[in-house]
Amino acid sequence: MQKFLLQGLLRRALTEQAPIPNPASLAELGYTLGRTARQKLGRSLSIREVDAGSCNGCELEIHALNNAYYDLERFGLRFVASPRHADVLLVTGPVTKNMREALERTYAATPDPKWVIAVGDCAFDGGVYCESYACVGAVAKVVPVDLHIRGCPPDPTTLLKGLIAFVETMS
Amino acid sequence: MNFASKQKPAQPSPPTCLPWPREIVDRAGWLAFAESLAKGERELLSLWGESSNVHMAVLEEREPRLRIITLDCPKGSFPSVGRLHPPALRLERAIRDLYGLRAENAPDERPWLDHGRWGVRHPCNDPEKIDSASDSYAFLPAEGEPLHQIPVGPVHAGIIEPGHFRFSANGETVVRLEERFGFVHKGVDQLMAGASIERAARLAARVSGDSTVAYSLAFSQAIEAAFDVNVPPRATYLRALMAELERLANHFGDIGAICNDAAFALMHAQCSIVRERILREAANCFGHRLMMDRIAPGGVVVDLAQEKVTALFTLIEWIELMTPRLIALFGDTTSLQDRTVGTGVVSEALAKQYACGGYIGRASGRTFDARKAMGYAPYPQLTFEIGAATGGDVDARVWVRFDEIRASLRIVRQILDEAPEGPIIAAWALPEDWTREGAALVEGFRGDIFVWLRIRADGVVQRCHLRDPSWFQWPLLEAAIKDNIVADFPLCNKSFNCSYSGHDL
Numbered sequence: 001m002q003k004f005l006l007q008g009l010l011r012r013a014l015t016e017q018a019p020i021p022n023p024a025s026l027a028e029l030g031y032t033l034g035r036t037a038r039q040k041l042g043r044s045l046s047i048r049e050v051d052a053g054s055c056n057g058c059e060l061e062i063h064a065l066n067n068a069y070y071d072l073e074r075f076g077l078r079f080v081a082s083p084r085h086a087d088v089l090l091v092t093g094p095v096t097k098n099m100r101e102a103l104e105r106t107y108a109a110t111p112d113p114k115w116v117i118a119v120g121d122c123a124f125d126g127g128v129y130c131e132s133y134a135c136v137g138a139v140a141k142v143v144p145v146d147l148h149i150r151g152c153p154p155d156p157t158t159l160l161k162g163l164i165a166f167v168e169t170m171s
Numbered sequence: 172m173n174f175a176s177k178q179k180p181a182q183p184s185p186p187t188c189l190p191w192p193r194e195i196v197d198r199a200g201w202l203a204f205a206e207s208l209a210k211g212e213r214e215l216l217s218l219w220g221e222s223s224n225v226h227m228a229v230l231e232e233r234e235p236r237l238r239i240i241t242l243d244c245p246k247g248s249f250p251s252v253g254r255l256h257p258p259a260l261r262l263e264r265a266i267r268d269l270y271g272l273r274a275e276n277a278p279d280e281r282p283w284l285d286h287g288r289w290g291v292r293h294p295c296n297d298p299e300k301i302d303s304a305s306d307s308y309a310f311l312p313a314e315g316e317p318l319h320q321i322p323v324g325p326v327h328a329g330i331i332e333p334g335h336f337r338f339s340a341n342g343e344t345v346v347r348l349e350e351r352f353g354f355v356h357k358g359v360d361q362l363m364a365g366a367s368i369e370r371a372a373r374l375a376a377r378v379s380g381d382s383t384v385a386y387s388l389a390f391s392q393a394i395e396a397a398f399d400v401n402v403p404p405r406a407t408y409l410r411a412l413m414a415e416l417e418r419l420a421n422h423f424g425d426i427g428a429i430c431n432d433a434a435f436a437l438m439h440a441q442c443s444i445v446r447e448r449i450l451r452e453a454a455n456c457f458g459h460r461l462m463m464d465r466i467a468p469g470g471v472v473v474d475l476a477q478e479k480v481t482a483l484f485t486l487i488e489w490i491e492l493m494t495p496r497l498i499a500l501f502g503d504t505t506s507l508q509d510r511t512v513g514t515g516v517v518s519e520a521l522a523k524q525y526a527c528g529g530y531i532g533r534a535s536g537r538t539f540d541a542r543k544a545m546g547y548a549p550y551p552q553l554t555f556e557i558g559a560a561t562g563g564d565v566d567a568r569v570w571v572r573f574d575e576i577r578a579s580l581r582i583v584r585q586i587l588d589e590a591p592e593g594p595i596i597a598a599w600a601l602p603e604d605w606t607r608e609g610a611a612l613v614e615g616f617r618g619d620i621f622v623w624l625r626i627r628a629d630g631v632v633q634r635c636h637l638r639d640p641s642w643f644q645w646p647l648l649e650a651a652i653k654d655n656i657v658a659d660f661p662l663c664n665k666s667f668n669c670s671y672s673g674h675d676l
Contacts, residue, residue, distance in 0.1 A: 001500060004437055014444060049330045053355045055672045057380025057461055059330050063424075064450070067443035081328035097288040098354045099333055101305070102325045128373055133294045134358035153380065155460055 014068040018075070019157050021165035044076040045167065048086035048110065052103045052142075053093030053135060057153040058120040062090065064156040065163075072160070075167055083109040088166075091143070094122040094129040095136040107143045115146040117166065119159065124148050186625065188608035189396040193226070193239040201242040202250050204229060209255040213238075214526035216612070217621045217638040218252060218262040220270035222296045225249045226636075228610070228621060230526065235544035237612060239623065244272055251277040258525045258643055269360055270296040282306060284353035284675060295361045313339035313347040321657065325354045329661075332671035336660070343656040348649045356675040363624075363635040368394060368468060368601075371632045375622075376464050378637055379673035384410075384417040385615030386637065387466035389622040392547065394468035397609025397626055400599045406470030407548040408590035412483075413453075413462045413471075415579040415586070418616040419490070420449040422572045422579075425668050429569060430501065432661040433510040438500055445493055452486045455479065470596030480587055487583055494580070498573055511566040515651040515663030518563060525643040528618025530575060531667055534560045534567035541614035553585050565666040575616075601630040615640065617670060639673030 049062055065072040072078070080086050083106045095103060107116070118139040121127040126137035139145055149162035187193075196204070204227060207213045216228040216237065224243045231238060242249055251274035253260035263274040264283035271293030287306030291298040313320075318339050325333035335351040359378060363371050375390035376383045388410055395402060402410075427442025450460040456479040457465050465473055475483075501507065517527070522535035532539060540557045542550040558574025560567040610623040618640025625633045648667050652660055 001437065001504060003496070004441060004500060050326055051330075051332050051355070053357055053672075054332070055377045055380040055383075056332055056670065057377070057383065057463070059332065060380060060424075060461065063330050064443075064447060067447050068440060069444070069447050079330060083326075093355070094357065096355055096357055097290075097303070098284075098286045098356055099325065100288070102333065102354070106326050128370075128377055129357045129359075129362065132358035132362055133289050133291055133298075134356050152377075152463065153461070155454070 013071075015071040015074070016069055018164060019161045021168055022158075022161040045087045046078060046080040046085050047088045047090050048080055048083045048106070049090045049092070050083075050103055050106050051092050052099045052123070052139065053096035053129075054120060054122060055093075058092035058123075061153045061156055061159060062092075062119065065159055070156050070160055072163070075164060077163055077167065083107075084111065086110050087114060089114065089116045089143070090119055091116060091139045091145075092119045092123050093139075094126040094132070095139055095142050096134055097136060098134070100136055100142055103139075103142055115166075116143050117147045117149060117162065118145045119149045120154060121150055121152045124150055127152065186606045186608045188239055188610055188623070189399070191237045191239055191610055193241055193608065196240045196242055198242065198250055201227075201240070201252075204240060205250065205252040205255045205259075208252065208259075211523065214523075215252070215256060215258050215643075216526065216619075217623070217636065217642075218259050218266065219623070219636040219638070220266035220272045220296070221634055222270070223247075223272075225266065225272060226623070227252065228623065230539075235539075237545075237610070239610060247271065248273040248275050250275055253277050253279070256524075258646065261646070262642060267293075269293060272296075281309065284356045286353055289358075294358065295364070308351060310337050310349050310351075311347065315341070315346075317341050318346060334671050338657060338660070340657055343658070345652050345655055345657055345660070348652045348660075350645055350649060352645070352671065353675050355672045357672075359637070359676045360635075363632050366632045368626065368630060368632065371624075371635055372467060373464060375635070375637060378676065379639060379670040380461060380463075381421055382417070382615040382617060382620065382639075382670070382673065383461050383463045384413045384466065385613055385620050387464065388414060389611045389613035389615075389620045389637070390624075390635075391466050391468045392611035392613060393609040393622040393624050394626070395609070396611060397607040397624065398468075398599060398602065400469055400597050402470050402548070402597055403594045404549070404591045405474075405593045406595045406597075408586050409471045409473075409475055409595060410466055411549050411553075412475070412583060412586045412590070413457065413465060414614075415582050416449055416453050417462060419576060419579050419583075420446050420453070421616040422576050423449070425665065426497070426501070426569055426572055428668075429511075429565065429662065429665045430507060432665045433507055435504060435507050438497070438504075438507075441493075441497060441500070445490060445497075448486060448489070452483060455482060467596065469599050470594070472596065474595045475590075483583070483587055487580055487587070490576075491580055494573070494576055501569065501573075508566065510659070510662060511569060511666075512564060514565045514659050515648075515655055515666060516563045517647050517651045519561065521647055521650055522563070525647055527643050527647055528614075528640045529616070529644070530558070530568050530571040530618075531644050531647065532618065533558050534571045535563035536561045539619070541612045541619040545612050547611075547613070549586070552589070553582050555579075555581050565662055568666045603628055603630070606633070617641065617668070618644065637673075637676065639670050639676075641669035641671075641674040644669045645674060
């Protein structure tokens with residue numbers, strides 16, 4: 001264990017420079033963030049991830065945001081275990097009918113002010129599952145969405161760009 | 172003019188399933204199979220329904236030979252297999268939910284995937300419209316004065332998939348865990364029916380995102396079996412390369428996550444770095460971090476350029492350097508061993524009864540591996556040893572994963588050294604003659620994935636059944652957690668890491 005710890009002290013961090021936020025995301029966000037919220041929350045946001053029927057691909061890439069290369073927490077963004085602690089819901093999947101109520105309740109349990117970011121092509125319009133009897137489709141059909149991050153799944157850099165755009169618009 | 176001579180050759184009836192023929196049995200034959208499963212003479216691979224018949228795939232005990240049998244059930248019911256052989260229970264409940272076919276005298280008649288919210292009953296077979304409402308669900312009882320219940324999910328604390336766990340606990344000790352799933356049911360069976368092969372392939376690749384390569388491989392192999400397509404040798408090597416990279420990435424990710432659930436974040440951080448580097452190299456070589464949609468019926472869609480081979484060698488060398496260090500970090504940290512040793516034990520008897528695949532089965536003495544047992548190309552040409560242990564606890568499952576990492580590294584090296592040159596995809600066209608059936612059994616990182624499909628003469632998928640290994644692993648988690656403390660559940664659950672999406676489909 002000492003070796004790993006020593007290495008951690010002596011070597012440079014693996015964390016990479018932050019990507020430049022996506023102009024499209026910035027445009028989408030321009031109107032959604034209120035001034036009061038900015039003052040209240042500053043740049044620090046707590047995120048609750050909700051899988052509303054994804055294939056798990058989006059979750060894997062969201063997970064990667066926590067690794068040493070992307071180190072999401074340096075931007076003041078962190079994942080929390082409960083919607084009660086969250087400012088932002090990160091929702092994936094084509095919202096299965098069996099998950100719809102759970103998503104609605106999670107949204108209701110999140111204190112105001114709150115935002116929803118829909119991650120992945122399924123969350124955008126249902127993706128490959130859009131015609132299914134078992135899916136509602138776009139996340140926006142169930143809860144109001146402030147930002148879409150597209151991709152199947154979006155890679156961590158794309159996710160980071162979207163999230164940084166989100167924080168920058170706030171501050 | 173002789174009209175008859177212009178007709179197509181007659182459709183074989185029933186359509187021949189390749190490479191394993193499908194046999195039609197009567198009720199007695201069906202029951203004989205169920206009894207042999209109960210006696211342990213055969214292992215259940217899958218059970219699935221259609222409009223008016225049910226199919227069963229089994230593995231013969233003596234020789235690893237797969238058999239598929241079919242029972243017609245014109246009256247909408249069939250003799251329950253689950254009554255004799257519990258591993259079939261959830262599959263039978265799913266058949267009833269989706270196809271409306273009832274297992275006679277089944278000991279558990281509660282719905283499984285259907286939560287009463289689809290607006291239809293048995294959506295895949297003669298759907299019946301209903302008013303959507305939440306169906307109440309009777310959890311199995313656990314009685315006794317000191318017991319209390321802890322409901323968990325479907326929305327969990329971590330960044331994971333949704334499912335519900337109902338614990339009955341006596342103080343800290345779990346007396347009973349009951350799982351309830353179906354939250355991520357996306358209706359894949361019905362979306363598959365009527366889809367083109369291209370669309371079906373995209374759906375198959377999205378059954379379980381962490382196993383996208385394995386699912387694409389299984390789907391493609393079933394199509395290739397049905398249409399007798401010969402995959403070029405280079406393509407088989409590239410497929411195996413992707414499959415092993417996927418296996419490596421998942422094992423590293425999971426080992427780190429298991430240790431993280433025992434509050435050992437250092438291991439998690441180190442393993443995440445390895446996983447990230449594998450995914451980056453996958454993106455560099457194949458254009459997608461998870462290698463989604465890179466395998467297609469007939470071969471692969473991306474070739475591996477020569478300079479990428481060098482990059483992969485560099486990656487593999489680095490992982491080979493890191494692996495012993497990570498093994499030492501895991502093995503030498505006694506506070507970690509304190510959490511993993513003796514936690515969440517799965518007995519060998521249960522692993523065999525459930526024909527439990529992957530590292531869960533292998534950690535409990537069931538050494539089945541489809542790469543060896545089915546011997547699909549290129550694995551018979553490659554030298555590797557599959558991991559094995561008998562402890563059956565969280566610790567054993569981690570060690571088996573380390574074994575698999577070593578095996579995969581060895582395989583990747585051989586592929587990079589030995590992959591032949593040549594075309595990467597076979598030119599094949601739909602013969603448009605008659606309905607065809609194919610099946611495949613492929614080793615994903617989690618265990619064996621079974622696919623059976625039927626394609627109509629016009630190239631449209633009539634039915635495609637995809638069975639995730641989790642079907643036979645989830646029930647064992649209920650057994651493994653019994654008598655453990657509630658706080659060890661995340662650790663046990665992560666050491667299993669079953670798929671929700673692959674199971675709920």
